[in-house]
Amino acid sequence: MTTTSYRRIVLKLSGEALSGEQGFGIEPKVIQSIALQVKEVAELGIEVAIVVGGGNIWRGKVGSEMGMDRANADYMGMLATIMNSLALQDSLENLGIPTRVQTSIEMRQVAEPYIRRKAIRHLEKKRVVIFAAGTGNPYFSTDTTAALRAAEIEADVILMAKNNVDGVYTDDPKINKDATKYNELSYLEVLNEGLGVMDSTASSLCMDNDIPLLVFNVTEEGNIKRAVIGEKIGTIIRGK
Numbered sequence: 142m143t144t145t146s147y148r149r150i151v152l153k154l155s156g157e158a159l160s161g162e163q164g165f166g167i168e169p170k171v172i173q174s175i176a177l178q179v180k181e182v183a184e185l186g187i188e189v190a191i192v193v194g195g196g197n198i199w200r201g202k203v204g205s206e207m208g209m210d211r212a213n214a215d216y217m218g219m220l221a222t223i224m225n226s227l228a229l230q231d232s233l234e235n236l237g238i239p240t241r242v243q244t245s246i247e248m249r250q251v252a253e254p255y256i257r258r259k260a261i262r263h264l265e266k267k268r269v270v271i272f273a274a275g276t277g278n279p280y281f282s283t284d285t286t287a288a289l290r291a292a293e294i295e296a297d298v299i300l301m302a303k304n305n306v307d308g309v310y311t312d313d314p315k316i317n318k319d320a321t322k323y324n325e326l327s328y329l330e331v332l333n334e335g336l337g338v339m340d341s342t343a344s345s346l347c348m349d350n351d352i353p354l355l356v357f358n359v360t361e362e363g364n365i366k367r368a369v370i371g372e373k374i375g376t377i378i379r380g381k
Contacts, residue, residue: 146371147297149188149264152179153287156196158304158359159225165197167228171360175302176232178365179269183238187369188264190294191271192287193229195221201279215279219246222283226273227251233269240269245277245286257293264294284339288346299352300368301339302359308376309338309356326378338378347378354378 154175161168183189198221204214226242233240241263242252252273253259263270275286291299305315309331312320328348331338338344338356347354357364357375367374 144371145185145187145369147187147369149294149296150182150190150369151287151291151294151296151299152189152191152365153284153299153301154191154193154225154229154359155283155302155304156194156198156221156225158302159193159228160197167197167225172228172232174362175359176229176236176238178359178363179233180236180238181363181366182369183267183269185366185369186267188267189269190260190264190290190296191226191229191269192283192290193222193225193271193273194283195219195225197221198224212279215275215281216246219274219277222275223248223252223273226271230271238269239267240271242271242273245272245274260290261294282340282343284343285346288339288343288350288352291352292346292350296352299347299354300365301354301356302365303356305358305360306356307358307361307374309336309378323376324373326376327380328378331378348380351380353380 159167159172161171195218199217201215201218205211230240230242243255243260244252245255247254260270272290275283287299309323310320314320328344331344355368355375355377357368
């Protein structure tokens with residue numbers, strides 16, 4: 142029997158992680174691969190919650206740079222996360238994994254509204270819960286959503302899935318070949334050195350609530366399972 146390091150996790154997926162090499166939209170092979178990896182973890186008895194970004198469809202920052210009202214641009218981004226969440230739910234349920242989508246913006250025809258106690262009950266019943274529409278407020282990223290929901294549901298860790306990046310580096314490894322990888326960091330180091338792992342609001346929330354963060358490459362098959370059973374992959378960020 143496989144021993145796991147965590148009881149309840151929040152998996153943070155960027156929208157770009159769903160787009161694959163095409164860089165936009167949803168790549169069916171990629172979302173199916175992620176769903177299979179989540180299934181592996183769920184079948185170990187781990188309670189899985191997921192927060193999905195929307196950058197593969199729309200970015201609020203781009204809208205505001207076009208002259209759009211920032212709040213409206215951010216709300217469009219929240220709707221993009223709902224589209225991604227429903228696609229991921231469908232992939233998971235096609236694999237026989239019961240899944241619920243909860244949204245911070247109510248749209249009862251397609252998903253449940255976010256209710257903390259109901260989310261926890263779903264997790265206890267071994268249903269995967271996908272938190273969509275961010276926090277429901279503009280000016281907050283889905284990184285902050287992941288930190289907030291992890292604190293609310295008392296998750297043991299946030300697994301931050303990156304697209305073809307296997308951890309935190311001193312510089313962008315895709316641009317600077319001399320960039321070196323960190324195996325372990327503190328949140329203060331992340332904030333002080335401006336490493337850009339997640340935004341400062343999310344980092345501070347994780348630090349204040351003592352929620353560890355593991356940054357790893359999701360495009361390598363089986364990495365989510367490796368993360369939850371305690372294999373040394375990616376970069377772990379803890380405490381102060």
